Amino acid sequence: MAMTSLSSQFELAKNGDRRSLARLLTRIENGEEFKVDTQSLPWVLGVTGPPGSGKSSLIDRLASHWSNIGDRVAILAIDPSSPISGGALLGDRARMVHTNPSHVYFRSISTRGNHGGISPGLESMIVTLSELGWNRIIIETVGVGQSEFSVISVVNRVLLVDGPDRGDVLQAEKAGILEIADLIACNKSDLPGSSSSMRSIIDGLSFSENPPPVVSVSSLTGEGIQELAEKIDEVVPNQSKNIARAIITLESTMISRIRKSPVYEDVITKISERKITTLEGVELLEDQYGKL
């Protein structure tokens, strides 16, 4: 099959050909350079939260809500790749039951070994989708962890999802996620214990200077989805959040760089065998990279 040029594929996608859109995104994901002239900043919502908090199901509800009022919603769902094989099992779309797939574009993305949880072509994929008229782009992140937040750098609003059977807000606080979240959804309001979980989230935020709004929702029943969607639209991207995001982005990118260092494993082994101290290990890494 002859390779079509990226720009002609873009034109076909613009005329509504979903096949060309999918192909175009694959090629961008595989590292082909594609620049589109952007007229406006894309609308990008990042959805993060611990595994099992219901990110996918909530995205299903939100996407369905927005597409019902005429918006064009694209979802990019990121799942980790296997560190051993490089393959990935991408199962987020199994939760999509309310969205009409002819109005919503859903694409599963593997991190392909990038520790920051960001696929290298992601930013370009977002811009392309936005230029093709997808006016709401939702990024589902890998989940809460320490170095999975580079994805925050490509979004301009962040929704943190938590739920009554989790109690992970404290974890989130430790990882600094509360500072980057523009709003928090306390999911699974249909379950017992949800109101006390709401309270503990709000209590946990009481020391914050600018606490994000907390909305109680249920992906199961659809309760609270309308309110959540409205609150998301009230989010004004702001500088203090941008700084918090920049810190996390920078740090997680640095961590993934360090992990890719040829001496990294050697240093880890030596530290674990107590042949060197941690500080000596840092110095060995600095020999490779310059002083940190």
Place this chain on the structure above:
Amino acid sequence: MRVVIAKAGLDGHDRGAKIIARAMRDGGHEVIYTGLRRTPEQIIGITRDEDGLALGISTLSGAHSRLIPVICDLLRNEGMHEVVVFIGGIIPDPDRAILYNSGVRAIFGPGTSVDEPIRFLEEIENRRKQGLPVGVGEGEGWRWQ
């Protein structure tokens, strides 16, 4: 390779599909699982949007002779000729010819070892490099034995 693993129709048993999906992930592939009870139209849409080059359909309900040819026809109608279709599940011998004739390249029944579907995908990649037919709309003649 990007592989879509689908459950079609009224069939809630996806243990086998999940095991195959995991095995393919461990074989280095990016596997998209559709979830349960998808219609043929949904499966085509998912394969198209995810840019899947192979589509594995798991079926244990007995509806294979009805569902699979519909899916293969839809793929061809949509111009997705290069998509490779393979089947996992319980397919009685007399029904196999119907599926192969509709464009299916492999059928993995009970007792299949987990590495066999992975070797199948490797063979697909080899054949593709040589320009030999593998897709659902690329002509009959070859199937995995």
